[in-house]
Amino acid sequence: DQQVKQNSPSLSVQEGRISILNCDYTNSMFDYFLWYKKYPAEGPTFLISISSIKDKNEDGRFTVFLNKSAKHLSLHIVPSQPGDSAVYFCAVWSYNFNKFYFGSGTKLNVKP
Amino acid sequence: DGGITQSPKYLFRKEGQNVTLSCEQNLNHDAMYWYRQDPGQGLRLIYYSQIVNDFQKGDIAEGYSVSREKKESFPLTVTSAQKNPTAFYLCASSKRTPIGELFFGEGSRLTVL
Numbered sequence: 001d002q003q004v005k006q007n008s009p010s011l012s013v014q015e016g017r018i019s020i021l022n023c024d025y026t027n028s029m030f031d032y033f034l035w036y037k038k039y040p041a042e043g044p045t046f047l048i049s050i051s052s053i054k055d056k057n058e059d060g061r062f063t064v065f066l067n068k069s070a071k072h073l074s075l076h077i078v079p080s081q082p083g084d085s086a087v088y089f090c091a092v093w094s095y096n097f098n099k100f101y102f103g104s105g106t107k108l109n110v111k112p
Numbered sequence: 113d114g115g116i117t118q119s120p121k122y123l124f125r126k127e128g129q130n131v132t133l134s135c136e137q138n139l140n141h142d143a144m145y146w147y148r149q150d151p152g153q154g155l156r157l158i159y160y161s162q163i164v165n166d167f168q169k170g171d172i173a174e175g176y177s178v179s180r181e182k183k184e185s186f187p188l189t190v191t192s193a194q195k196n197p198t199a200f201y202l203c204a205s206s207k208r209t210p211i212g213e214l215f216f217g218e219g220s221r222l223t224v225l
Contacts, residue, residue, distance in 0.1 A: 002154075004154065006154075009152065034213055034214075036214075036216075041218075041219065041221070042218055042219065043116075043118075043202050043204070043216030043217050043218050043219050044155075044202070044214075044216050045216070046213035046214065046215070049213060089154065089155065091155075091214075098162070099145075099157060099160060099170070100145075100157070100214060102147075102154040102155040102156075103154050104152060104153050104154040105154060
């Protein structure tokens with residue numbers, strides 16, 4: 001069973017506009033939510049995170065929103081830049097399960 | 113510079129051969145992980161280790177083995193029992209508590225000929 005789902009495999013956005021990447025999860029017991037960015041043939045790098053006690057965390061152009069009632073996580077990038085083009089993975093952590101679960105990723109293409 | 117080093121970056125293997133992927137970290141992290149990435153799929157956990165000399169199976173451990181004899185090292189052996197070993201393998205580490213983000217290596221691409 002997939003604990004974390006990213007239903008959009010790809011997203012295309014014009015430079016300067018907002019990119020919104022979405023993630024749904026199944027278990028209300030998850031404690032910590034993270035976004036990773038991955039370029040081809042490289043390991044993912046950490047982007048931004050949020051704990052389950054918050055609903056928003058902002059870091060520069062990146063904002064993560066957590067809607068616990070809907071079990072939904074989103075990442076907003078504004079303004080989008082061509083260098084943001086990459087695959088974005090959402091991940092969740094559970095103290096109960098003591099491990100991370102990853103979504104399947106969304107490939108973002110920011111067009112100049 | 114602190115980080116995680118995986119080697120080799122590319123590896124070719126004949127069917128029926130075992131192969132070992134190396135993962136070394138100098139971040140002083142307690143926890144280390146091995147993930148597998150296939151096209152169109154998320155990262156799937158193979159094995160993880162929270163402390164030296166201890167490790168647990170992840171979601172797809174069959175056909176793989178690991179060891180954790182040193183804090184810095186967590187090698188993964190892909191055995192001949194793994195039916196579809198061709199994939200991109202990622203090693204990661206994190207602080208055990210409080211939970212922090214994962215730090216990933218650059219990955220190893222294994223191709224079985």
